[in-house]
Amino acid sequence: MKNKKPPYEITNTIIDSVAEIAELVGRLTSTNQLSSNPTLCRSNRIRTIHGSLAIEQNTLSLEQVTAVLNGKHVLAPPKDIAEVKNAYEIYERLDELDPYSVDDLLTAHGIMTRELVDESGMFRTRPVGVVDQEGRVLHFGTLPQYVPDLVMELLDWVKNSDVHILIRSCVFHYEFELIHPFADGNGRVGRLWHTLLLSKWNPAFAWLPVESIIHDRQQEYYAAINASNDAGESTVFIEFMLSAIKASLIDAINARDDVSDGAMDKATMRWKQIEKFLETHPYIMNADVRALCGVSAATANRILASLVAESKLVKYREGGHWGYKLLEQ
Incomplete structure (x- = not known):
């Protein structure tokens, strides 16, 4: 089983998207404008956290998330406020994490779900079924006794495969959700880890709010997961995620171009x-x-x-x- 390739096909759509993303990353990083602009970085980080938590039914608006992270008092459920603070803490520690370490994955889950779930920072000990927003069962997660080995094998494959990291990171995201290794917080940690993997390829991804694009296209996100579940392989999901990454890069380049016009007051x-x-x-x-x-x-x-x-x-x-x-x- 070690390093067994998860099932997916590399389509022309995927190849085209990888080429376009590589070109967009080159354009974005040519001036180092994104990572050298603290205001833009913080704004994007807030959008990232708002987007990823909103997908999981966190009720805070972008305005409220901003207020919480600025230390202001916000009238909202304590659980939702705690989710924001926890998510911000782990995203701020992104560069300390090893994307291929099971220990670091558990540490990240522990921070993301601190004081929110019973099995925080550990793999789940009970079977789970994954349901969509209408309450339909999408699939049953891996039996808990197999979770640690499957997560380790997945991380080993991502580390050692010679497929482009853009594709590997999308495969990881899908397979991670399929294993469903935690009692709660799988979506948040899966998206965080996807960002982490991409940030090791190019540091600009640490500041790109891909999660915000996924939130804007949430129905497509779930539809891509469902279609991949039905097909028994992640091709549809990879195509969707690459399109979301591409959209995020285009947004960032447009924002940079607007800001970098020296003649603009x-x-x-x-x-x-x-x-x-x-x-x-x-x-x-x-x-x-x-x-x-x-x-x-x-x-x-x-x-x-x-x-x-x-x-x-x-x-x-x-x-x-x-x-x-x-x-x-």
Whole structure:
């Protein structure tokens, strides 16, 4: 069984995606703009954590996640707040982790689920069934007595295979979810480990919010897992994940290009960031502006007020909070 290749096919779609991603990574890292911009890194890290936890029904908005990580008091379920703090802690320690170490995997799970699950930092001891949002059983996880060996074999395969790491990391993600090694937290840890594997190939991936793209395309994510389960191999899932990685890179390059135009003054740059945010969100709030622009709450208020005065945004009330949306032209 040692180093046995998990079942999947390398399709033309996968080959094309790997080539496109490699080219995009080259473009993104040519100026080192992403990892050298602390504000952008923190904003992306917050989006990563919000996206990965939201997939698992965490109720905190991006604004609330930002507030929690800025040390503010947030009115929300304590469990959801603890999930945010735990996830932030382990993502901040990403560069300390060995992606091929079972011990490090268990350590990461222990931090991610600290004080939230009984079997934190250890493989599960009971059988589990994996259900979707409608309550349908997708598959039954591996019997607990086989979990440690299967996880070790999977990590050994990822370490020693000569297939491109972009493909290997996607195969790991799928096979990890199939084994379902933990009582809880499998999705969060699987996505974290996928990011970790990619960050060892290129450090820029530590700051790319791929999880945010997966959250935006959550139904496709589950559909790809289901289709791969039905097929008994991970090809469909690999194709989906590579498309999500590609989308994340394109977003990052667009953000970098907007910011790196030396002729652009600060106000124009901020407006471009806000305008881009509103392409994928119905409205923007003070905390979003703080995360995007790296400014204080008071400065964010001034930015939003000036954009209202310039007839670019309109202020309105959304669920007890003040939001801002694009003014209909």
